[in-house]
Amino acid sequence: EPEVTQTPSHQVTQMGQEVILRCVPISNHLYFYWYRQILGQKVEFLVSFYNNEISEKSEIFDDQFSVERPDGSNFTLKIRSTKLEDSAMYFCASSAGNQETQYFGPGTRLLVL
Amino acid sequence: RKEVEQDPGPFNVPEGATVAFNCTYSNSASQSFFWYRQDCRKEPKLLMSVYSSGNEDGRFTAQLNRASQYISLLIRDSKLSDSATYLCVVKIIPNNDMRFGAGTRLTVKP
Numbered sequence: 001e002p003e004v005t006q007t008p009s010h011q012v013t014q015m016g017q018e019v020i021l022r023c024v025p026i027s028n029h030l031y032f033y034w035y036r037q038i039l040g041q042k043v044e045f046l047v048s049f050y051n052n053e054i055s056e057k058s059e060i061f062d063d064q065f066s067v068e069r070p071d072g073s074n075f076t077l078k079i080r081s082t083k084l085e086d087s088a089m090y091f092c093a094s095s096a097g098n099q100e101t102q103y104f105g106p107g108t109r110l111l112v113l
Numbered sequence: 114r115k116e117v118e119q120d121p122g123p124f125n126v127p128e129g130a131t132v133a134f135n136c137t138y139s140n141s142a143s144q145s146f147f148w149y150r151q152d153c154r155k156e157p158k159l160l161m162s163v164y165s166s167g168n169e170d171g172r173f174t175a176q177l178n179r180a181s182q183y184i185s186l187l188i189r190d191s192k193l194s195d196s197a198t199y200l201c202v203v204k205i206i207p208n209n210d211m212r213f214g215a216g217t218r219l220t221v222k223p
Contacts, residue, residue: 045210056210091156104156
């Protein structure tokens with residue numbers, strides 16, 4: 001069964017550093033998403049991406065964040081100048097269509113020290 | 114008022130029990146509704162979509178009341194493997210983002 005994969009599974013970084021979280025969506029999917037979940041809190045939408053551009057973003061997704069699809073398979077989330085409060089689980093998701101089910105990857109646990 | 118509100122629980126039930134979870138949403142423009150399941154430190158996984166007429170999948174039954182902006186999930190004959198956090202999720206068409214509730218934690222005990 002096809003699945004969304006994410007690397008790394010865990011990332012520890014120093015405050016102020018840049019991190020890139022990587023995702024490989026399901027191969028025939030066209031819509032890609034990033035969500036985050038701070039420990040003990042709800043899952044929060046960050047951004048959706050379609051046709052090589054951002055289609056929607058939340059108020060969390062400020063200038064510190066960017067997304068990219070550098071090739072035909074990868075979808076990345078870059079966080080510049082990380083802050084302590086960026087520590088969270090970051091989930092990538094993909095769907096075949098706008099109204100189709102979103103499938104989540106296993107997540108990257110980011111810890112900012 | 115929170116966009117999607119759930120009773121956080123925890124619900125602790127014996128095997129074989131029937132348990133019901135409730136969820137309310139604030140945005141009347143919400144058009145798609147889902148229950149996801151999340152195991153500890155894992156990703157959310159779709160349990161079932163929720164349709165206006167109500168729908169059933171084995172031991173799981175979901176109901177939607179648009180007038181009251183209320184969604185429910187009923188689990189019959191609960192199993193140990195049902196222990197997880199159940200997330201109520203709404204989607205506002207034509208937006209792509211999904212709005213998650215904080216989840217209701219269920220523990221099924223032998």
